[in-house]
Amino acid sequence: MFKRFLPITILCYVCVVIINWGCxxxxxxxxxxxxxxxxxxxxxxxxxxxxxxxxxxxNDSFKIGRTENHILGLIDNDPLFGQTDARIYLQPKPSFYPFYFGNAGDSIISIDSVVLTLAYIGSWGDTSVNQQLKVHTIADAAFADSIYKSPQKISYMPSLGSVVGTASINIKNARNVVKINHGKDSVSNQVRIKLSDDFRNLLAMQDTSDISPNKAFRADSLFRKFSNGLAVSSTAGNAIMYINMLDTRTRLEFFIRKKVKSTGAIDTVFNTFPLLASSSNIAYITPSATANFVKRTYTSNITNPSPSELFLQTxxxxxxxxxxxxxxxxxxxxxxxxxxxxxxxxxxxxxxxxxxxxxxxxxxxxxxxxxxxxxxxxxxxxxxxxxxxxxxxxxxxxxxxxxxxxxxxxxxxxxxxxxxxxxxxxxxxxxxxxxxxxxxxxxxxxxxxxxxxxxxxxxxxxxxxxxxxxxxxxxxxxxxxxxxxxxxxxxxxxxxxxxxxxxxxxx
Structure with a gap:
């Protein structure tokens, strides 16, 4: 199980308890x-x-903070309880500014692909049915600008932009080792969604020049105006997956061909946009925003139950x-x-x-x-x-x-x-x-x-x-x-x- 603890503020009461402990x-x-x-x-x-x-x-007043494991997926057919629709909203972004791919001075030949990866830690439900995942851009600027400040209710759902990726995920294979970067590296326990060429090309156009119209890589404030974040949802399936939003495996991966400055050799590498937990570097960087939408749609068993039975759902x-x-x-x-x-x-x-x-x-x-x-x-x-x-x-x-x-x-x-x-x-x-x-x-x-x-x-x-x-x-x-x-x-x-x-x- 995914054990969690009360905030440290509660523990200060231990002293009071010891003092007041009596028969x-x-x-x-x-x-x-x-x-x-x-x-x-x-x-x-x-x-x-x-x-x-x-x-x-x-009611839908539950709040899910970033430190909690988020859930993703669609339970389309639980005969007793109904449906569960769980979506994740996240904001991967550069960890430093001005941002550049590869090493300083390298010449980028091309960005071959961009992959959204989510750190998988488990599932619940019928994993025999593939999850049909879809990635949208987030159109709501408030998500990038303010949502990071506090946990959101599970009913929170920002407006979306275009679809930038799809994937059919066999949950049973999520723990498998996957070779990436032409076999140079390997990963496991990831949900991987390749994003579209249009999305890749849009990112490839960004630079750090102050006079460029595409200067999203110059500062965090500019990047947040360029990208509000990504939304991941499922259109078919019968299970939910647990995703660790603090794990470094939750990120955007960029697979790049570059010319190494010191040798002139052509090399392939991958860079990442992580989810940032706090400000870093010289330029001010806000934490990455996250949110978890969860909606239950109940059967008549629950909305109009028989007097002889009760339905309990976590x-x-x-x-x-x-x-x-x-x-x-x-x-x-x-x-x-x-x-x-x-x-x-x-x-x-x-x-x-x-x-x-x-x-x-x-x-x-x-x-x-x-x-x-x-x-x-x-x-x-x-x-x-x-x-x-x-x-x-x-x-x-x-x-x-x-x-x-x-x-x-x-x-x-x-x-x-x-x-x-x-x-x-x-x-x-x-x-x-x-x-x-x-x-x-x-x-x-x-x-x-x-x-x-x-x-x-x-x-x-x-x-x-x-x-x-x-x-x-x-x-x-x-x-x-x-x-x-x-x-x-x-x-x-x-x-x-x-x-x-x-x-x-x-x-």
Missing amino acids: TKLDTTTLGSDLIPAVDNVNTFADTLDIITEQGIF GPGTFATLKIPKLSLLNNRIVHRAQINIEQMPDVQKDDSIFSPPSYLYLDLKEIGTTEKWKPIYFDLNPNSRYDPDFKTGAFYFPPTGEIDYGYFGAFARKKTNVLGEKVTYYDINVTRYVQQMLTDGSTNYELRLFPGFTTVYPQYGTLLAPADIIPLDNPLALGRIRIKSGSYPDPEKKVKMRMTIIYSNL
Whole structure:
């Protein structure tokens, strides 16, 4: 998986957490996700509570920064969930100015070809279908001038110019070693798209002379007026590819024939336009802009779901809301274990293997009030990394290490054969400490939100000048989807539907 971490600013709260760490009043044994006390109905009892569930769809407010892996491709036919259209916008450009090909003083005979390359790190979906990629120039000048300043929402889509390249990509071959520059060099793990001769010729016309009408290579500001960047999209396929925008293999490659100044010999070389992360050289150079457009088009399964099923798709995707009314009716007791049981409703095995389930689920709470706000669930995300969603103790609102303890919290995908003989993926989510606190203090029985997390953000913890951090969760962008049995799934014995199981002792 493509592991990500919280910004370093969060880590400063560790000191506060250590200072404020004290004894918890929860009399709850710390149990791993598989360790449940034996029920003898003398000292230890079990109860199963119904859950009222409802399907939800996230809006398009997700933001994807340049440090995140971007996705590219078209999922045209996921029978359960529908389509995914992922496009990449990027701005390769010279790393120094005045720019020249080859070495200083060499005479350029010709630019033989120009290739856009993208650093490939993985895929998800049906890779047996080729991706039909298309490259456009970007017509929107704002992309080159300002988009680099902040991450864009996934709905961002600049206006485009002409098509300058196409390629049919067999994803299964993306890791293969490819010889380039007449066999002098080799590369691997790249998506390679040869660009048109017209585009090559336009670049070949540029120079550094101040009196030339084609002086894009003289300064960064002039190059940005000449080229706003490139857009890569797919018109056919059934998978998405993960692209590392920070990798030096994401670039424009120029294959050049030149006359070497010192010897007069004819040589072939390749130069690159990278994606620039920061200013460099003497002339001011702005960072390269990037953006990732992601659009989901859902089937009626999701827009008008059956009451017995729920659809969870990693962000930007879907979620489910959960209400457990009977929790409010329970008296105080010692809660040894409280967990939410979630089980797949299997589909065609081939489709479920191609479009695999998310590795992790995430759970948070809906704040009470007229404005819809959410906050992390209390205690159980990481009991060894104290946090406080209400800011009552001075601790941070999310585990300050930025990590969820899945060994305790559960919420990770596992396989089993259930009581119906179905081979399913399932998740058990440990909410023991949260439930114990509720029963001990008579605190709020919150509505819950369940989703496979890529990122999440809680705006109420920020200000206009210092917005709340985007919290990275543990699923890669858009990777994973699963249909699960809802709380209304017909199951009189309460063995397979979504439910809460509580194991307890009376006081």
